[in-house]
Amino acid sequence: MEHNRQIGVGRTAEVWEHGEETIVKLYLEDFPPEAVGQEFKVSTYVYNQGSVRTPRPVELIEAEGRRGIVFQQIHGxxxxxxxxxxxxxxxxxxxxxxxxxxxxxxxxxxxxxxxxxxxxxxxxxxxxxxxxxxxxxxxxxxxxxxxxxxxxxxxxxxxxxxxxxxxxxxxxxxxxxxxxxxxxxxxxxxxxxxxxxxxxxxxxxxxxxxxxxxxxxxxxxxxxxxxxxxxxxxxxxxxxxxxxxxxxxxxxxxxxxxxxxxxxxxxxxxxxx
Ligand SMILES: Nc1ncnc2c1ncn2[C@@H]1O[C@H](COP(=O)(O)OP(=O)(O)OP(=O)(O)O)[C@@H](O)[C@H]1O
Ligand SMILES: [Mg+2]
Known part of the structure; x- marks a missing residue:
């Protein structure tokens, strides 16, 4: 997977630039897949409600044994x-x-x-x-x-x-x-x-x-x-x-x-x- 610039790092994941106006939140290797699934599910739920501004969740991916979620990139x-x-x-x-x-x-x-x-x-x-x-x-x-x-x-x-x-x-x-x-x-x-x-x-x-x-x-x-x-x-x-x-x-x-x-x-x- 091509990685560009790293944008952020937290307790659970790294965030990298990824493609056109999107980022990937890449979870640590042993991070529970259910929790990644929960983040995708809730983000999609909130995005679809339309009244709370949240980056558009694009897709769940798997690369080099790690799971990730691709999101719309926010420049802020x-x-x-x-x-x-x-x-x-x-x-x-x-x-x-x-x-x-x-x-x-x-x-x-x-x-x-x-x-x-x-x-x-x-x-x-x-x-x-x-x-x-x-x-x-x-x-x-x-x-x-x-x-x-x-x-x-x-x-x-x-x-x-x-x-x-x-x-x-x-x-x-x-x-x-x-x-x-x-x-x-x-x-x-x-x-x-x-x-x-x-x-x-x-x-x-x-x-x-x-x-x-x-x-x-x-x-x-x-x-x-x-x-x-x-x-x-x-x-x-x-x-x-x-x-x-x-x-x-x-x-x-x-x-x-x-x-x-x-x-x-x-x-x-x-x-x-
Ligand atoms: N869609 C996005 N566009 C631009 N930057 C982002 C986006 N999502 C996350 N980031 C950057 O990455 C950082 C970490 O992201 P996020 O809070 O989702 O993960 P985390 O910090 O690992 O989670 P936790 O708060 O559980 O430790 C954010 O503070 C932000 O700087
Ligand atoms: Mg965070």
Whole structure:
């Protein structure tokens, strides 16, 4: 396969220029094929809805033992790189992020994409670090949360939004799923406030200081709630299950310990309530 310029690299894939106005997202060799299939399925679903700007998924390919998805090429920069270049514009970018997220939440999801609560349940059961008692308490809490049937991105953060001359594009739908938007917003809040970003984006370590993280989180939440008319409690209730599920991801050990500590702190106050 002819490769041209490499455009990006993340935790799961490399992105290369490929053909006329297209790119290929080439997954790491041992990456689960179901996850590639899920990204193609969700991207196609979202593209076909027509109201959320996302690169057109062209085809699934296999080359040199690796799977890839060919997408329309976007000539733009990620919101993360814009934030790191112009941190004084952070509030505006955070509001834009919230409004893009709110807009995509207006789309109905499809159960064929999978169900968020069901996926969270599976991941919580499989989570490392937590005890059986802790998992049981989290699962009981999850049980009481409303299912929802909207489109959720599943990994909505500023590196998955590209901005070009005409506006914003939402990419990276591998975790896209049908569920409650409040769960999706809680996941973003968690990523903004304590996430680490993929290797190759040193800007988070260097530039997105804890001040920037806190400010992004605060402005995002305020704007998201203003648009949705929802309550902070509605989002906050999802933090524990979403954080527990995140323990199954390939994130640094230190971040897992930090998540477990926060989960335990919140479980204690849930018990008191
Ligand atoms: N359609 C596209 N056009 C132009 N550039 C793209 C396109 N899709 C992805 N990129 C570039 O490649 C980078 C990585 O893409 P993507 O977010 O889909 O994968 P990933 O980062 O490996 O996934 P993860 O967020 O799970 O680590 C993006 O930040 C962007 O710079
Ligand atoms: Mg990404």
């Amino acid at each position: 920069r990620s919101l993360l790189s814009l934030i790191s270049g112009q941190p004084w514009r952070l509030s505006g970018y955070a509001r834009q992020l919230a409004s893009l997220h709110y807009e995509l939440h207006q789309l109905e999801g499809s159960p064929a994409l999978g169900r968020y609560k069901e996926q969270l349940r599976r991941q919580i059961v499989a989570a490392p670090i937590l005890s059986m008692e802790e998992k049981t308490a989290i699962l009981e809490h999850l049980q009481q949360l409303p299912e929802g049937s909207r489109l959720c991105h599943g990994d909505f953060h500023p590196d998955n939004v590209l901005i070009d001359a005409e506006g914003a594009w939402i990419i990276d739908w591998m975790n896209g799923i049908c569920g409650n938007p409040a769960a999706d917003a809680a996941r973003s809040v968690l990523l903004f406030s304590m996430g680490t970003m993929p290797p190759g984006s040193p800007l988070v370590k260097r530039v997105v200081t804890s001040f920037i993280r806190q400010k992004l989180t605060k402005v995002y939440i305020r704007e998201y709630l203003r648009l949705s008319g929802g309550s902070y409690a509605g989002i906050n209730a999802w933090i524990v299950p979403v954080a527990a599920a995140r323990l199954t991801e390939g994130i640094p050990a230190a971040e897992k310990e930090q998540l477990a500590k926060e989960i335990r702190r919140r479980l204690r106050s849930l018990r008191k309530a």
